Amino acid sequence: MQHANSPTFKTILSSEIDQPMQYKLLAGVIIPRPIALVTTLGPRGPNAGPYSFFNGIATDPPMVVLSGGPRKTPEGEWAMKDTIRNIEASREFVVNLVSTPILDKMNICATDFDETVDEIDLAGFTTVASKHIAAPRLREAMVHLECRAVQIIPISNRPYRMILGEVLCFHIDEKILQERNRIDVAGFDPVGRLSGDDYTRVTDRLSVRRIPPPKDKAAPGAGGGG
Ligand SMILES: Cc1cc2nc3c(=O)[nH]c(=O)nc-3n(C[C@H](O)[C@H](O)[C@H](O)COP(=O)(O)O)c2cc1C
Numbered sequence: 001m002q003h004a005n006s007p008t009f010k011t012i013l014s015s016e017i018d019q020p021m022q023y024k025l026l027a028g029v030i031i032p033r034p035i036a037l038v039t040t041l042g043p044r045g046p047n048a049g050p051y052s053f054f055n056g057i058a059t060d061p062p063m064v065v066l067s068g069g070p071r072k073t074p075e076g077e078w079a080m081k082d083t084i085r086n087i088e089a090s091r092e093f094v095v096n097l098v099s100t101p102i103l104d105k106m107n108i109c110a111t112d113f114d115e116t117v118d119e120i121d122l123a124g125f126t127t128v129a130s131k132h133i134a135a136p137r138l139r140e141a142m143v144h145l146e147c148r149a150v151q152i153i154p155i156s157n158r159p160y161r162m163i164l165g166e167v168l169c170f171h172i173d174e175k176i177l178q179e180r181n182r183i184d185v186a187g188f189d190p191v192g193r194l195s196g197d198d199y200t201r202v203t204d205r206l207s208v209r210r211i212p213p214p215k216d217k218a219a220p221g222a223g224g225g226g
Contacts, residue, residue, distance in 0.1 A: 012025065019158075024195065027052075027193075027195045028194075028195040031192070031193070031194045031195065031200075032192025032193060032194055032199075032200045033052040033053070033054065033055075033192055033193045034052065034054055034055065034097065034098075034190065034192060034193075035050050035051070035052045035054070035097070035098040035106065035191060035192070035193050036050070036051045036052070036054040036064070036066055036095040036096070036097065036098075037049070037050050037051075037095075037096040037097070037098050037102075037106050037109060037138065037141065038050070038051055038066065038083045038087075038093050038094065038095055038096070039093065039094040039096060039120070039127075039135050039136055039137065039138060040082070040083050040086035040087055040090065040092070040093045040094075040135050041086060041090055041092070041134045041135045041136070042082060042085065042086040042089070042090075042115075043089075044115055044116075045118065046118075046120055046127055046135065046136050047082045047083060047086055047119065047120070048096070048109040048119055048120050048123070048125065048138065049081060049082060049083040049109055049110065049119075050098065050106050050107075050109055050110050051066045051067070051068060051083065052193040053066060053067040053068075054066040054067075054095070055226075056226070057164070057226070059224075061166045061167065062166070062167040062170075063150075063164060063165065063166055063167065064095060064145065064147060064164075064165045064167060065162060065163065065164055065165070066095075066162075066163050066165070067155065067160055067161065067162045067163070068080070068081050068083055068084035068160065068161050068163070069081070069156075069158060069159075069160050070158055070159045070160070071112055078158065078159050080159065080161070082115065084161050084163070086135075087149050087152065087161075087163055088152060088161070090134065090135070091148060091149045092133040092134060092135050092146075092147070092148055092149065093133075093135055093147050093149065093163075093165060094130060094133070094135050094136070094137050094138075094144050094145065094146055094147065095144070095145040095147060095165075095167075096137060096138040096141035096143070096144050097141055097142065097143040097144075097145075097188075097190060098141070098190065098191050099141065099142050099188060099189045099190055099191060100189045100191055100201060101140070101189070102125075102138075102140050102141060103191050103199065105123040105124055105125055105140065106123070108122055108123035109123050109125075120138070124140075125138045125139070125140055126138070126139040126140065127139070130144075130146050130169075131146060131168075131169055131171075132146050132148075132168045132169055133146050133147075133148065133168070137171060142172070142173040142175070142176055142187075142188055143170070143171065143172050143173065143176075143188070144170075144171040145167045145169070145170055145171075146167070146168045146169040146171070147165035147166060147167055147168065148165060148166050148168055149163050149164070149165050150164050150165065150166050151163075151164040152164075175187055176188045185202055185205070186202075189201060189202070190202060
């Protein structure tokens with residue numbers, strides 16, 4: 001291992017920056033992020049909210065993670081977002097993956113309306129019954145993951161929740177499902193979140209072939225991963 005002479009990096013200590021700056025840096029460098037438009041069932045009916053602190057994390061069983069921060073009430077108190085509150089109560093949710101044709105609809109669901117507003121209806125989404133859980137799916141999304149929350153972990157000094165969900169069932173629009181369960185990326189047209197109001201599409205792809213290790217240097221049982 002060789003150490004190159006240090007180029008010019010600015011080093012920023014997390015303990016010396018405020019929370020908005022921490023968010024700005026985190027969301028600015030971890031890009032693009034997939035967007036889960038999460039549907040849940042609450043006391044007033046179905047709810048939808050986008051979450052980009054989201055990813056796939058394991059198989060056997062397939063699992064996803066998402067994290068939700070709090071919002072400030074007009075009285076200055078912390079309150080859980082509807083999605084998180086509903087998951088804590090029902091332990092169920094659907095991840096509807098966001099594609100370009102539903103980006104504007106998703107954006108409507110991101111507005112912090114109070115509980116009296118039906119964001120799903122306002123956005124023009126249609127709901128479809130799920131197979132294993134009570135929370136509905138969004139017909140206009142091309143992929144739905146029905147999930148059961150298996151762990152809800154409080155994180156951060158603020159009331160954040162990290163939700164680990166087991167994917168009980170994948171619903172994939174047949175238009176984008178190809179031979180051997182490969183996904184047609186162009187047809188799927190997923191949107192990734194950058195920072196602020198910016199998003200990106202998968203319009204420029206690169207293929208890099210994995211390099212097999214020489215037989216005498218291969219780790220036992222290696223393979224898989226994210
Ligand atoms: C693309 C996008 C991604 C978002 N990701 C997150 C996230 O990962 N965590 C979070 O707490 N809020 C996130 N938000 C903000 C919430 O979507 C917003 O607070 C929304 O009103 C929550 O809806 P709910 O209260 O119905 O759950 C995101 C907003 C957008 C537009």
